[in-house]
Amino acid sequence: MYLTSDNTICAIATPQGIGAVSMVRVSGAQTLDILKKLTHKEQFNIRQAHRCEIYDDNDKQLDDAVILFYKAPHSYTGEDVAEIFIHGSQYIQKTLLETLINWNVKLAEPGEFTYRAFINGKMDLLQAEAVNDLVFSTNSNYHDIALNQLRGGFSKKLNIYRTELINLTALLELEIDFAEEDVEFASRDKLKSTIIELISEADRLIDSYKNGNVVKRGIPIAIIGKPNVGKSTLLNALLNDDKAIVSEIPGTTRDAIEDQITYQGFSFRFIDTAGLQTTEDIIENIGIERSFDKMRESFIILYLIDITEFDYYKFLEDIQEMKNQIKDFDNKKMILVFNKIDLIEQIPSHLFDLKDYDKVFISAKRKENIEILLDDIVNSIKDMINVNEDTLINIRHYEAFKEIKLSLTKALEDINKNMPNDIVAFDLRQSIESIGKITGEIVNNDILDHIFANFCIGK
Ligand SMILES: Nc1nc2c(ncn2[C@@H]2O[C@H](COP(=O)(O)OP(=O)(O)OP(=O)(O)O)[C@@H](O)[C@H]2O)c(=O)[nH]1
Ligand SMILES: [Mg+2]
Structure with missing residues (x-):
């Protein structure tokens, strides 16, 4: 220590x-x-x-x-x-x-x-961790969650759950003491309904971590497309930096390159990928495999198309391939980004017929319509990610809620099976302990050392 x-x-x-x-x-x-x-x-x-x-x-x-x-x-x-x-x-x-x-x-x-x-x-420990999150916050959503947790809003809620569980467990234990007299202090219906309510709350919080984590670390957005369509040029335009190498040689980007920007309260992590194509080149193939990995981890896919070479049937084939490769493709948002509009006089009218997709027309090279694309991304994210004051942003809390859910589910099963009170009380005590881990009532020194080691000196 x-x-x-x-x-x-x-x-x-x-x-x-x-x-x-x-x-x-x-x-x-x-x-x-x-x-x-x-x-x-x-x-x-x-x-x-x-x-x-x-x-x-x-x-x-x-x-x-x-x-x-x-x-x-x-x-x-x-x-x-x-x-x-x-x-x-x-x-x-x-x-x-x-x-x-x-x-x-x-x-x-x-x-x-x-x-x-x-x-x-x-x-409490939750608030102490929120201090660190506040210091590290890079965007308004992350900041708002950290600030609320620091103010103690979430701690208060947790204490209410904890007190409720302690009361229920105490009543069950009282029945154990009076076992001979066959009295029922804790109504089984009330016990079950409270546990069900707490499980659904734990579920909600566990689910919120996926969003909380990306709000904290940057929402991943993959830039995908055939070689040479301008993916690296778009990454550079979005970042306002010459991060990725751009060249007229197809297959320039072989491995994913990424960086973050903050825009309208969100941090976005843009990932430039190797162009999708069938190739004999082993290295290029590894790069393409990685492009699919990056799509899997992304919330939004920017499918970039060279507007001078758009082929509808090849596009459909690509979409099918993505659906084959990515299990939850339909949960992701895909935006069709037509690039190189500086090379054409007029946007072909048939492109507007692609009604199933958001479409944005840009020139990455001339940095034209980049803000329109960013606004479309923000609107899409607002539909996909709902953060509120008790969204989980800390993996330790996420793990603790998984434990809470596990022991509460076990308690419910045991009640349904008419198991003895001391077994149910044991399950409930475990969930109380898991809440205590979050707020710090029950925590060992190694965990404390680990938590505070990630802080800044002087905080
Ligand atoms: N005219 C025009 N050229 C562009 C535009 N965007 C990119 N280019 C050019 O297209 C070529 C390919 O650009 P990259 O950004 O390297 O394309 P990429 O999709 O990353 O290519 P790979 O990494 O090989 O898959 C370069 O010569 C760019 O200058 C654009 O908006 N207009
Ligand atoms: Mg590239």
């Missing part, structure tokens, strides 16, 4: 490097003494900005700083905390940290401040 809470810790809380201002955070019982030593000042008012000179270990003035002092338990960590705002010079940052370390302040591990907030009951 690397995280402890019996000493005073410090860390730079702002990003590494040179900046206008940098903030060093200190937390622990020695904080006030450290501040006095650092500033030669005796008095610090709580939650008030103090502008003061700070001095290094050799009593040489280091900076003109602004300091905030928070008294336990009314601070982020629940301990005495100081926030020292200094000029963002790397020399000042480094010397201040060295000075504090010389005075026996320990350099904080990643997430150690939030760990202390959790240990001191300032937040």
Whole structure:
């Protein structure tokens, strides 16, 4: 266990490097003494900005700083905390940290401040994890979920489930105590209906993880099509970057290339793939196999077509091949993207007859109509992905809900089979434990270490 809470810790809380201002955070019982030593000042008012000179270990003035002092338990960590705002010079940052370390302040591990907030009951584990998600949030949907979880909305809901299960289990256990008298404290109908309700809630949350995960990591969108239709050019246009090699030689892209952009509140992960064709070239074939893998993981497929070479029958063959290769092809959204419109005078009217598909006409090379394509993608995603405040975004929570569902389903089966109360109570206790794992009532140190190790230093 690397995280402890019996000493005073410090860390730079702002990003590494040179900046206008940098903030060093200190937390622990020695904080006030450290501040006095650092500033030669005796008095610090709580939650008030103090502008003061700070001095290094050799009593040489280091900076003109602004300091905030928070008294336990009314601070982020629940301990005495100081926030020292200094000029963002790397020399000042480094010397201040060295000075504090010389005075026996320990350099904080990643997430150690939030760990202390959790240990001191300032937040539960779900909220602590939400802090990290908030720091890492890259788009408004991810941000909204993380912020709600930090505010405690989801924790409250979980506590309601937990209390409900604890009450039901207690009644069952009471019946065990009074077994001889044959009394029924817990109505079997009420027990069953509550369990069914909780299972369906667990199901909803388990299903939400697929969406939560892509909202967090970027919604995968594959760019697919025959060689040379302009897939790599489109990727570059979408990213506004020369990420992929473009050439007039068919078969240029041999392996998938991907990158993210954020657009209208979503992060999209665009994947450029090797052109689809039958070939003898082994490497190219591996690339094509990977194109199918990328289609499988995508929510949306952009099927790119060179408008000067569109062949309806070949297109139908390709669609059939995709359906053969991709099990849940019909759950995905496919957008037909006709490229190279700069090479033609007018869009052939028969293309508008392809009524089963969204169609977008672009010139990737000239970056024409790229926004129209992005808007179409956003509209499609809004139909496919529904995120709300308790969408799961954390695999640990997802796994815990799968456990909850398993033990509740077992409890229901056991009730239906008229199994003894202690067996049903055991199943219910297991599901209570799984909820406890999410909020942190029941969690071991290895898991805590693992969770907080993914945090930033200084958070
Ligand atoms: N005129 C015109 N040419 C384009 C357009 N988009 C791409 N091209 C050209 O088409 C050729 C192929 O482009 P790529 O982006 O490499 O095509 P690709 O689909 O990635 O090809 P592979 O990787 O070989 O499958 C290049 O010469 C591009 O400059 C466009 O909108 N208009
Ligand atoms: Mg390419």
